[in-house]
Amino acid sequence: MAAERDLRTPRHLPNLRPGRQPPHPSWLPRQRVGTTPQMIGRYPDYDVLASADTWDPATREVVTERLREHGPLRFFTTEEEPTLRAFCDVATAQDSDPRIPVAEMVDDKLAAGRLDGYRYAGMPRDPDAWRLVLRGLDETARARYGRAGFAACDPQAREAIIGALAEGLLSGGAWDELDVSRAFSVCMRAILEAFYSHPWAWNEIGYGGPAYPLGYMRLGPLAVREPRERRGASAEDPVRAVEELQP
Amino acid sequence: MTGRLRGLLKGAIGPHANDSRYLLDVHRRDLPGQDTMARYEESEEVDLCIVGAGAGGSVLAQRLARRGWRVVIIEAGPFWHPDEDWVSDEAGSHELYWTQERVIGGEDPIELGKNNSGRGVGGSMVHYAGYCPRFHPSDFETETRDGVGADWPISYRDLKAHYEEVERELPVAGQDWPWGDPHRYPFSPHPIGGAAAVLWQGAIKQGIEMRVGPVGIVNGTFGNRPHCIYRGFCLQGCKVNAKASPYVTHLPDALAHGVEIRADSMAVRVEINDANGQATGVTYVRDGERTERQQRARMVAIAGYSIETPRLLLHSTSTRFPNGLGNNEDQVGRYVMVQGATQAAGRFPDELRMYKGPPPEVSSEQFYETDESRGFARGFSIQTVSPQPIGWAEHVLADGHWGGALREYMRDYNHWSTIGVLNELLPDPENRVTLAQDSDPYGMPVARFDYSRSENDKANMAYSKEILNGILHAAGAQDILTIQRYAHLVGGARMGRTPEDSVVNSDHRIWGVPNVFVADGSVCPTQGSANPALTIMALASRLAERLASRNTG
Numbered sequence: 001m002a003a004e005r006d007l008r009t010p011r012h013l014p015n016l017r018p019g020r021q022p023p024h025p026s027w028l029p030r031q032r033v034g035t036t037p038q039m040i041g042r043y044p045d046y047d048v049l050a051s052a053d054t055w056d057p058a059t060r061e062v063v064t065e066r067l068r069e070h071g072p073l074r075f076f077t078t079e080e081e082p083t084l085r086a087f088c089d090v091a092t093a094q095d096s097d098p099r100i101p102v103a104e105m106v107d108d109k110l111a112a113g114r115l116d117g118y119r120y121a122g123m124p125r126d127p128d129a130w131r132l133v134l135r136g137l138d139e140t141a142r143a144r145y146g147r148a149g150f151a152a153c154d155p156q157a158r159e160a161i162i163g164a165l166a167e168g169l170l171s172g173g174a175w176d177e178l179d180v181s182r183a184f185s186v187c188m189r190a191i192l193e194a195f196y197s198h199p200w201a202w203n204e205i206g207y208g209g210p211a212y213p214l215g216y217m218r219l220g221p222l223a224v225r226e227p228r229e230r231r232g233a234s235a236e237d238p239v240r241a242v243e244e245l246q247p
Numbered sequence: 248m249t250g251r252l253r254g255l256l257k258g259a260i261g262p263h264a265n266d267s268r269y270l271l272d273v274h275r276r277d278l279p280g281q282d283t284m285a286r287y288e289e290s291e292e293v294d295l296c297i298v299g300a301g302a303g304g305s306v307l308a309q310r311l312a313r314r315g316w317r318v319v320i321i322e323a324g325p326f327w328h329p330d331e332d333w334v335s336d337e338a339g340s341h342e343l344y345w346t347q348e349r350v351i352g353g354e355d356p357i358e359l360g361k362n363n364s365g366r367g368v369g370g371s372m373v374h375y376a377g378y379c380p381r382f383h384p385s386d387f388e389t390e391t392r393d394g395v396g397a398d399w400p401i402s403y404r405d406l407k408a409h410y411e412e413v414e415r416e417l418p419v420a421g422q423d424w425p426w427g428d429p430h431r432y433p434f435s436p437h438p439i440g441g442a443a444a445v446l447w448q449g450a451i452k453q454g455i456e457m458r459v460g461p462v463g464i465v466n467g468t469f470g471n472r473p474h475c476i477y478r479g480f481c482l483q484g485c486k487v488n489a490k491a492s493p494y495v496t497h498l499p500d501a502l503a504h505g506v507e508i509r510a511d512s513m514a515v516r517v518e519i520n521d522a523n524g525q526a527t528g529v530t531y532v533r534d535g536e537r538t539e540r541q542q543r544a545r546m547v548a549i550a551g552y553s554i555e556t557p558r559l560l561l562h563s564t565s566t567r568f569p570n571g572l573g574n575n576e577d578q579v580g581r582y583v584m585v586q587g588a589t590q591a592a593g594r595f596p597d598e599l600r601m602y603k604g605p606p607p608e609v610s611s612e613q614f615y616e617t618d619e620s621r622g623f624a625r626g627f628s629i630q631t632v633s634p635q636p637i638g639w640a641e642h643v644l645a646d647g648h649w650g651g652a653l654r655e656y657m658r659d660y661n662h663w664s665t666i667g668v669l670n671e672l673l674p675d676p677e678n679r680v681t682l683a684q685d686s687d688p689y690g691m692p693v694a695r696f697d698y699s700r701s702e703n704d705k706a707n708m709a710y711s712k713e714i715l716n717g718i719l720h721a722a723g724a725q726d727i728l729t730i731q732r733y734a735h736l737v738g739g740a741r742m743g744r745t746p747e748d749s750v751v752n753s754d755h756r757i758w759g760v761p762n763v764f765v766a767d768g769s770v771c772p773t774q775g776s777a778n779p780a781l782t783i784m785a786l787a788s789r790l791a792e793r794l795a796s797r798n799t800g
Binding site for chain 1: 330331332333334335336337338339341344345346347348349350351352356357358359360361364438439440441442444445476477478479480486487594596597598599600602603604635636637639640641644646647648649650651652653654655656657658659660661662695697725726728
């Protein structure tokens, strides 16, 4: 896998690989500072939260609020919870802790009645679409894999079901009350908004994050990193990379 | 002023009759004058009641208040206190958008919400990217020139002076502009980031001319408005006050001249006196109240944009207008337009970090007009954009990736740069806003917006996607991800020469009603491939001039 650690090449990108599948994330360095989901990422020495004291108070409050411990689900029922968690895990490839609490963040959005400002004709309202999708996932898990529910399926079966959902290929039961591919997009909209609003995900992707009132000065092309930003992991020896960081 | 002199005085010339830039506070972002704002009695007949405090309504109010008119603006959303309300964060900016329920249908349903709909004082320009191109002269006569779309009852010449004045007010920064009616901008172009530079090089290799701007973002200082700090959150509300929106460009001056903005107030009907057919005022509901209130007014201007303006008209039924105000010819809500807004991202060997700098940087209008060799009528523009992480996730998802593949592309974010098009999609009477079965908490039926593309539209979008791919390949992109999407709204209450095929006349006055005007992008009969904000402001500026001189037809 050494060649894949040269980030000037695009060999790790799914479109350029067989079956449009990514390499196993074991090629990625472990996070050395701060937290990332599953402690993997491309910027092992970067923690966006280290500059939180430079953000304006309103932004700091909104972002750090996402780090608090989440209470029990308010919108989804106890019966729906395992399916919801399994769905969010598969959709964002979170197979171990630390996890970004996507299920809780989606639950929070629906419980608060936050809508996105549009509903496809013929589709139920977003909260009802979510319940139908979770019911449909369980029904498909029972019908195709003979399991008690979606959460009881093995990882391959879960991925196959979500793949079929993404392609709009599921039918019967709850699925007949939905436009299946639109339902996938409704759910993914909420899931991705939750995941990529979380500062742990920003660490994983090396995103500079909020920058008011500080601003950005290094727009490129000669300099692209602010003093508070860190370079991406590369083919260089990680031991030397760490040593270079020491003053 | 000669063009040469204007070039020499770049950055030094302000607007003639707008002090907003001096009224703003250097250290606080609140709208100055909110606490001392004029208050009018509801029973008092004001000169003008405007619905909507966005691009159209704000300019109209500012202009006429300077002429001594007593103006009340009814605005559904809140007064912003940007220091506390706005954040450098995508998900945290949810409140800026019109997220109330709406239904979308047709063969190509258009996503609304954060994509194109604002709510609150300042309107959608609070979260627009900042591109401020003019329409081309050809946009006003596409039927004559190209046999498609419609001719406007006014021409580019009618708007030119207003474009120039609004460009001074925003102010617009950009290179000298070679397309359409060639012109200069009052402020110099911004420096561009490495992500946009890579794309520009690709365009040059493809023989495509691009220019920096035009953006309504301060370059230098402008009164008490500071220089842009390139933090990249134009779409989340500018906390810096560098990006233009009515909140900083027109409303400070409007309040200083006696305009009242009644925020958190949803207009539900325009009241018509059945005896003489005149409007008497606007009925509205304030948040947290159940009883309807009514503001009396000598004139009414509706500026709720292409979904809410038709919705309000359709809901304003009376004996003379049983199907909605101005809708006796079944024209209200028709010909709503969006632009195709496909975006393609390319992967490059070096880190580019496209989140820095304003999302709008470099653009081209080389493909704007009809070229018969392309096989479709009209054209498109090209603009660099730069999604923040949630926007980037939607882009990756649209290319068919989720789970581990999506995470892989997301981790690669810093190596990508994005370029998009705006296709001129043609007006169609079946692309329309109607009232749905469901009602909102005010008891008013929600809007339904149906949209389908024509064959010409599809050909335009397919062709422009290949141009984007050509630019990315020429730039050396190692991989490309594409999202097909739509942007902007205009039409729905278009201006025309007869009541049979339009809702308002060339003076924005609703046919058959002496004192109700439409003052937003709804009046546009065509849309070109230009972002609509500047044109909406210029139209409102012209309307104000017409109303003030009492020349309206």
